[in-house]
Amino acid sequence: MIRKIGVFTSGGDAPGMNPAIRAIVRYGKHMGLEITGIKRGYSGLIEGDMSDMDLSAVGDIIHRGGTVIKTARSEEFKTEAGFKKALEIIKIFDLDALVAIGGDVTYKGLQKLSEKGVPVIGIPGTIDNDFGYTDVTIGFDTAVNTVVDAISNLRDTSVSHGRINIVEVMGRHCGDIALHAGLAGGAENVVIPEIYYDTDDICRKIIEGRNRGKIHSLIIVAEGVGKPYDLAEEIKEKTGYDTRVSILGYLQRGGSPSAFDRILAARLGARAIDLLVAGNHGRAVGIKNSQVIDVPIENVFDYKKATNEDYYRLIGILSR
Numbered sequence: 001m002i003r004k005i006g007v008f009t010s011g012g013d014a015p016g017m018n019p020a021i022r023a024i025v026r027y028g029k030h031m032g033l034e035i036t037g038i039k040r041g042y043s044g045l046i047e048g049d050m051s052d053m054d055l056s057a058v059g060d061i062i063h064r065g066g067t068v069i070k071t072a073r074s075e076e077f078k079t080e081a082g083f084k085k086a087l088e089i090i091k092i093f094d095l096d097a098l099v100a101i102g103g104d105v106t107y108k109g110l111q112k113l114s115e116k117g118v119p120v121i122g123i124p125g126t127i128d129n130d131f132g133y134t135d136v137t138i139g140f141d142t143a144v145n146t147v148v149d150a151i152s153n154l155r156d157t158s159v160s161h162g163r164i165n166i167v168e169v170m171g172r173h174c175g176d177i178a179l180h181a182g183l184a185g186g187a188e189n190v191v192i193p194e195i196y197y198d199t200d201d202i203c204r205k206i207i208e209g210r211n212r213g214k215i216h217s218l219i220i221v222a223e224g225v226g227k228p229y230d231l232a233e234e235i236k237e238k239t240g241y242d243t244r245v246s247i248l249g250y251l252q253r254g255g256s257p258s259a260f261d262r263i264l265a266a267r268l269g270a271r272a273i274d275l276l277v278a279g280n281h282g283r284a285v286g287i288k289n290s291q292v293i294d295v296p297i298e299n300v301f302d303y304k305k306a307t308n309e310d311y312y313r314l315i316g317i318l319s320r
């Protein structure tokens, strides 16, 4: 019987975490549950840094980036002593279940807790979109929109100077932000870790474009590929074009969550509560073909993350 739930956000923040917290608190209350907000992810869990959340605690946060209950990457939780402390705190604070919003490291923690009998639910919250079991994670859509806005600004200066502008975007080992922003932003080339690339091919495309009168190019490089400055140097040498590098960095993690991310957060938050109320736990919620799904949390890493090769192909054709 679940009465009291602890909610926390963990790992890198992502736009949409706040609407997810709001959904968990308000839907949870609607279902007659008590909700406790655990501060700074696993760090707050270990320290017992938490407080009850009522309906007003999540007022006026739906449009805000970041996470009102803060987040952290806890090294202590990965130690045996830290993990033991977390288990004790869960007992002391009478938490019947935990709902965590985060990425792969957050989920690994949940798996460990679940193995020890703690009822847990995982909600995917990361801009990286690097889970295989869900089509999309909370924060990804907003981050892609942020990158597309940035590319539009870069396009202005790129055209004015007739340069090759190289943009590095986040995503850790996953190229999804680069791929989606590349297609939406009309980039000439996208370089991602999942697909082999040859700098000579990129240069050939630039030269062919120049012969047709195209005077500039935008190239998006996923951070998992790395070395954007080396790429810029090589392209400059091989094409004679002036190159510039922009690393978008943490601005991709902030900003008001998109409507898509807010709706996703509402749906996934509600499913998390529904599962617990129905006596189901040890699950990760997500989206497949627009439908909310849930899978056993111990299996989340068995699903291979698919790369949208069709997007890659389209970028190549449409940006000529």
Ligand code: F6P
Pocket: 012, 073, 103, 126, 127, 128, 170, 171, 172, 223, 253
């Ligand atoms: O996982 C989200 C992410 O922003 C990645 O894209 C990036 O590699 C990483 O977090 C940066 O981590 P940190 O916040 O620890 O610097």
